[in-house]
Amino acid sequence: METLKEFFSFQDPSIIAVTVGAILLSSSSAVVGTFTFLKKKALVGDAVAHSVLPGICLAFILSGTKNPIYLIIGAFVTGWLSLVIIDHISKKSKLKEDTAIALILSVFFGIGILMLTNIQHSGNAAQTGLDSFLFGKAAALVGNDLIVFGIVAVVLIATVIFFFKELKLMAFDQDYAEAIGLPVKGLELLLTSLTVLAVVTGIQAVGVVLMAAMLITPAAAARFWTNDTRVMTLLAAILGGFSGLSGAFVSYAAPAMPTGPWIVMIISAIALISFFVAPKRGIISRGMEQRKLQRMIMDENLLKELFHLGEKDHDLYKGRSIEEIIEERYFPEKTLRKSLNRLRRQGFLTKTNGDWRYTEAGKMKGQRVVKLHRLWELYLSEKMKIAPDHVHEDAETIEHIITPELEERLEKMFDRRATDPHDEQIPY
């Protein structure tokens, strides 16, 4: 707690620098990553991250200094080149995109490692610190570097805001964007350049391997909370920025800890939690929705079978034992008992001496399912010309989904016909 207070009092000016840097780097790559995510090109960021290494080494060999401007230019060139080659391979040869990405990222990285080790063994004193591109050095970003990368981050965010509408269209419907006269090629170029720039700056914070997370993970997390691209981009930026801030804090509280991996750990934790608990799209919410649906289908099927039993002995309200129901149609006994009790609680069934019988409401509900089933069979065989012995399966599914509006239309369509294609009574 004490450390937390100390950290946020920002008494040490270098803390401000590091914190601002980490937030800017993380949120700018999150913003750009949102669009690569939406274009389903998330792993392209990973490829670029690995491919900038030879560029950085080449820039160093040619210029002999670690001036960030030169290094950014070098990184930009090879990062960009890698995307062009990936695109070419996956479009012009029989190799698939995933192979092209894995191939280019590992080969470029291998070349980069060869150059880097060559530089390191050459004894040039200026090279120390070049490997910070490999692992990131968010906590050590100071002075000139920070200013340069800060500016790039701001430029990235501003460009995305400025071209937001165009980028969004591109991400969702490229053909449409082309049809209404947007310069699709130019925009594609823009997004590629933004990705490369985001990678080049983000690598400073987390290093080559984890850079992919800075682009993908905030966007993936944000996607689970909203369907609105604008909100999603903003949320991704906030989540990215928050993880950057937390990373800076961790490196302040425990200097031995690597900042980059902590930033990634925090944003990943946020993403994992989102995958599970987000309303509607989350795994838990989806699972609950699915269970609710399964229960509804089970309940309706049970009421339907009770109706079938009643039809046979012309006594819809007769009490039925569990064995009798299972004989009519097999249900696992545990599921059946649960469903029976649920229906009793809801007032559709009553239980006397171990026998289950309809209430008025239960009969109505069971009758409706049977009616919908038979009406649909009628519809399939008469209107769709499907043989009567092929219509049951389909009706078995649709009977649970038909809305009251559709029900009314079906009834009208057949003028309340008395029997279905199997000559069974349609109960109205």
Next chain:
Amino acid sequence: MSAFYIILTASLFAISCGLLGSFLILRKMAMVGDAISHAVLPGIVIAFLLTGTRDSFEMILGAALLGIFSTFLIEYFHNKARLQTDAAIGVTFTWLFALGVILISVFAGQVDLDQECVLYGEIAYVPIDLWITDSGAIMGPRALYIAALTLVVNVLFLRIGFKQLYLTTFDPSFAATVGISVSLWNYLLMGAVSMTTVSAFDSVGAILVVALLVAPPATAYLLTEKFSHMLIITCIIAVVISIAGYFLAVWLDGSIAGAIVTVAGILFAITYLFAPNTGLITKRLASA
């Protein structure tokens, strides 16, 4: 002699990776292989903490479990949360890799691992790290034995499961109808990839394993239509890049693993441009 040891070790690993990689790229799972090679890191660290050695059965087991776990996570997020595959891969492997790096720093005093080693290994140390039996007999480089064992296990696995792997790769729905479990063989293959990654990471580094998984089979794929030929060409390429890469590294005084990958890249580029029938320039010349 040490040059020979290094080249032999590299070749054995490259052949193991290439054989598995041939299946990966045809299954469109090259990036899953990439993900696994990163994701095994926490398994390596934990196994190291528990056993205190770098090459133990537990370590291979730990990593294989992690590899299978990451494959499972990718599919779980894709199926249950409907997360697009590329994002599921990206989120999963970076998370596990970050965890591994953090574990290394937390137990920095106890774990003889560092990030450089994880990224690009150091095959140059192979001849120094000798396997000495309890009676004091020097049996040769330890990594060489590991590489040979890995290759034997992989060849046995592919030999025994060839029919199943072949069918699940080329016609999964047919495989399912004849009663071959597609997901079981998928997990077995991913387990083999994880195991190979771990055995190789000491020498070539977890990341450069990806290049060995992908580059030789991708090159071979451009040269032939026949799967059996593809496997043979992959093995030849694996040996060629190991030899050429070693001498390139000596000449440039750089990382041997990096040089091997560089040669693999050059070989791919040449094939991509000049392969008979499929080469970019060959085609252009033919049509001119």
